[in-house]
Amino acid sequence: MGARIAMVTSTDGIDMDIDLPLIVDALCAEGCAAQAVAWDTGSPAWGDFDLAVIRSTWDYTERLGEFLAWAGETARVTLLCNPAPLVRWNSDKRYLLALAERQVPVVPTRFIEPGERCDEAEFGMAGEVVVKPAVSASARDTARYERDGHPDALHHARRLLAQGRMVMLQPYLRLVAEGERSLVFFSGVFSHAVRRQPVLTEPGLTDHGRVPHPGVTGYRPTPAEMRTALAALAAVPSAEAPLFARVDLALDEARNPVVMELELIEPNLFLHLDPQGLRRFVEAVAGRARRTAC
Structure with a gap:
């Protein structure tokens, strides 16, 4: 049997990630035993795999603590890619x-933590500004504001801070x-x-x-x-x-x-748009799995 590989997804990702079946099929064609598995599933055990590759865990920002705990626990029983320390580092846009x-x-960025002062002076940057949370994906809770909309931008930032979320302020490019x-x-x-x-x-x-x-x-x-x-x-x-x-x-x-x-x-990774990209990704995954299995 070839290397056992989990392509890690989410409940939504299983149905909506159009790259996922392409990856699984290509890995199986390479002789690997690959399957898509939601990260919060109770079965199979992650230790049953030689390699777990995070792909479409699209709900992780809404369950960040739980997801980071999962990454740490999974990394103790199999090779997780990308590794748990990188996942933690990359989960916060700081x-x-x-x-x-x-x-x-x-992009020049100002971070404001809950409890820190946030007033009109924060919006002194020229032109349009972007307000978004430091933990986010797919532009959720993100908006841009023109100069005459800075009062609304301030309200947006304060609303995120009141929710206990760190805020990012950036100029709109x-x-x-x-x-x-x-x-x-x-x-x-x-x-x-x-x-x-x-x-x-x-x-x-x-x-x-x-x-x-x-x-x-x-x-x-x-x-x-x-x-x-x-x-x-x-x-x-x-x-x-x-x-x-x-x-x-x-x-x-x-x-x-x-x-x-x-x-x-x-x-x-837009693999469905680039067959050579799909091939390169599968080769990288299979190579990492073979190295782990040795």
Whole structure:
């Protein structure tokens, strides 16, 4: 029997992750015993697998403590990818501060913790601003505000803080209208990239029904974009490159790429759009599983 591999998902992910069956089928074709398993399932036992790869655990931000506990427990009985310490580090967007400290260009970000002062002075940045929680996915509880909407932005931030959630304040990058760039890496090696239309299309709107990745098309990153993405990966606190990573970039006013997010937990890898990307991912997973089984 080949390596036993769990592709970790969620209740919604089992039905909605269109990459999941492609991955499982391709791994089985490679001789692995692969199956999709929801992270909060009681069966089978995680120790029954040689490798557990997090893919579409799309409810983790709403159950973060429970999810992080699961990651730690699972990592004790099998190889978890990405590893539990990286999952914990990446689950809070304060990792952007760690990237900035390593001289990685990132979107300028101000974090406000519950209990800290939050008033009009926080919105002194020019132009439009973005307000979002530090633990979030798919632009949930996120909105952008024009300058005349700063009172609403303040209300939004205070509402999140009252819920006990850390808040992020960022300038809205005007050139995001040209598309967000997502560069995908497997075991530290570039695989493929896409460009996506912006999500925050309407000022002042907090919409949980947004399409998370509108208008996705294949994309060839520029040398500057590749350098920025590789710098972000080099700043990851891990001795080994993550099995998978997605670096989301946008252009600042000087048209320089800056990191919007570094996704190491459950990013969409757009494998259904790139057969070679699917092949590369399966090879990386199968190789990691074989190494573990030896």
